Amino acid sequence: MPGTTKHSDLYPSRGQQTACLTERLDPVVYAAPSSPGPLSPAQVQAYEDNGFLIIEDVFTGDMLQALQDELEQLRIHGAQTHPQQTITELESGDMRSMFQVHQHSPVFRQLAGNPKLADIARYLLDDQVYIHQSRVNYKPGFRGKEFYWHSDFETWHVEDGLPRMRTLSMSIPLTRNSENNGPLMLIPGSHRQYVVCEGETPDNNYARSLQKQEVGVPGDAQLSQLTDQSCISAACCNPGSIIIFDCNVMHGSNGNITPDPRSNVFFVYNAMSNQPVAPFCNQPPRPEHLASRLHIEAV
Ligand code: 6CS
Ligand code: FE
Numbered sequence: 001m002p003g004t005t006k007h008s009d010l011y012p013s014r015g016q017q018t019a020c021l022t023e024r025l026d027p028v029v030y031a032a033p034s035s036p037g038p039l040s041p042a043q044v045q046a047y048e049d050n051g052f053l054i055i056e057d058v059f060t061g062d063m064l065q066a067l068q069d070e071l072e073q074l075r076i077h078g079a080q081t082h083p084q085q086t087i088t089e090l091e092s093g094d095m096r097s098m099f100q101v102h103q104h105s106p107v108f109r110q111l112a113g114n115p116k117l118a119d120i121a122r123y124l125l126d127d128q129v130y131i132h133q134s135r136v137n138y139k140p141g142f143r144g145k146e147f148y149w150h151s152d153f154e155t156w157h158v159e160d161g162l163p164r165m166r167t168l169s170m171s172i173p174l175t176r177n178s179e180n181n182g183p184l185m186l187i188p189g190s191h192r193q194y195v196v197c198e199g200e201t202p203d204n205n206y207a208r209s210l211q212k213q214e215v216g217v218p219g220d221a222q223l224s225q226l227t228d229q230s231c232i233s234a235a236c237c238n239p240g241s242i243i244i245f246d247c248n249v250m251h252g253s254n255g256n257i258t259p260d261p262r263s264n265v266f267f268v269y270n271a272m273s274n275q276p277v278a279p280f281c282n283q284p285p286r287p288e289h290l291a292s293r294l295h296i297e298a299v
Contacts, residue, residue, distance in 0.1 A: 007277045010164070011157050013197045014281060019219035021193045021226075026165040028191060028246055030126035030271075037123035038116075047124065051191030051249035052235070058116055059172065059240035068239070070107040071136060071174050071263055074098050085289045090211045092143040097210060100289040102134035102267060112267045113299040117170050120244060121269035121299075125166055128298040132156065132167060132270040133291055138263050139182050144256035146182065147213070149223055151195055152268070153247040154216045155209070159201060159283065160291040161276040167247035171266045173239050182256035184235040184243060184264075190226045190250035195219075201281040206290055218250065226250055272298060 010025055029048045031037055039047070047053040059067065078098045079086045085104070087097040101108040111117070112131050121129045133156075138144070152169065156162040177183040195218045202208070205215055218226070235243045245251065247268075256262050276293055279285055288294055 007163060009280045011153070011194055012280070013154050013158050014199055014201055014215065017196045017198065019198045019222055020196050021222055022196055024165060024192050024194055024248060029124055030166065031123050032126070038119045039123065047244065047246075050186075050188040050233075052186050052188070052243060052245035054235055054237055054241060054243050056241045057238055058242050064240040066107060067111065067172070067265065068174050070105055071265065074101065074105065074136060075138060084287075087210045089140070089143065089145055091145070092140075094140040094143060095138050096145070097135050097137050099133070099135045101136055101265065102131045103295065108134065108265060111172070111265065117242065117267065118269070118299045121168060121170070124168060124244075125269065125271040127166070127271035127273050129269040129271060130296050130298055131267055131292060132160070132162070133268040134266065136263065136265050138261055139253070139256050141181070141256060141259040141261050144182060144262065145212070146255045147253045148217050149250055149252035150213055150217050151248045151250055154195065154197060156247065156291070158216060158281045159205065159279050159286055161279045161285065162270065162274060163277055164274050165246070165248050166271040166274040167268060169245050169247065169266060169268050171243040171245070171264045173237055173241055173243070173262075173264050175239055175261050175263045177236055177262055177264070178260075179234055179236055181258045181260050181262040182254045183262065184251055184253050185232050186235060186245060187226045187250040188230045188233055190230070191246040191248045193226070194248060195222045195226075195250065201283050203283065205283070206286050223250070269299070272296075
């Protein structure tokens with residue numbers, strides 16, 4: 001029966017584990033060396049070395065405006081039309097995130113399949129791809145709260161059952177992401193090490209972790225080790241740029257006390273061959289709007 005088979009856990013974390021850094025066991029770039037594709041050799045190399053790549057001004061003009069309009073529509077109406085998918089800020093109640101936008105927004109569904117994004121995902125993962133998770137993060141002005149440091153893969157492995165690191169994210173800023181309004185911060189090279197985290201996964205952890213993640217975050221010693229190895233990089237870029245980042249790169253972002261929101265739409269592309277198995281913790285899988293299991297369709 002699906003979901004009941006025990007799969008071997010290549011990346012144990014939480015539960016009985018003690019915090020430490022371990023080696024990544026999977027490739028970063030799955031495309032054959034020097035195979036032609038949508039990225040230049042220098043871009044592929046930068047992605048492989050750093051675990052992320054920024055391409056400036058990919059969407060501009062009317063296309064960008066349509067994405068920004070859709071963002072605003074969802075911000076105004078989303079809590080009513082899709083309450084389950086809506087995450088509000090813990091203290092202010094402002095909209096923080098809206099999930100599964102690739103299913104319920106035709107504009108964002110089309111964007112997820114846009115070859116400017118999907119071709120890069122297929123190339124780097126060397127497979128057909130589908131959307132494991134999608135969301136809009138609003139990071140509202142004045143009171144937008146931080147996202148503490150984490151590797152996405154740690155959560156997607158432990159709580160969603162993604163077996164291998166064959167997954168990447170694309171974040172498309174829809175407002176200017178400046179040094180001041182809480183841009184994505186990444187630790188270049190951190191994707192080559194897996195940070196084993198301590199702590200039990202609480203029941204329904206997602207209900208809290210999406211407002212404030214407390215489990216599946218690196219210990220202070222492990223984070224310091226990573227930042228001793230390389231300098232933190234802030235992904236400051238224009239709306240319509242794309243930030244491509246590996247599922248295991250250590251990242252986070254500060255709060256936003258400026259008046260200007262830092263809003264992004266975000267798609268997680270997973271290789272078809274890396275579909276989720278049973279979670280690697282003693283919890284049932286998270287709901288479909290956070291992690292696709294039933295709706296697995298190639299983009
Ligand atoms: O839960 C998730 O899928 C994502 N959200 C957070 C706050 N951390 C892990 C992962 O990036
Ligand atoms: Fe993340």
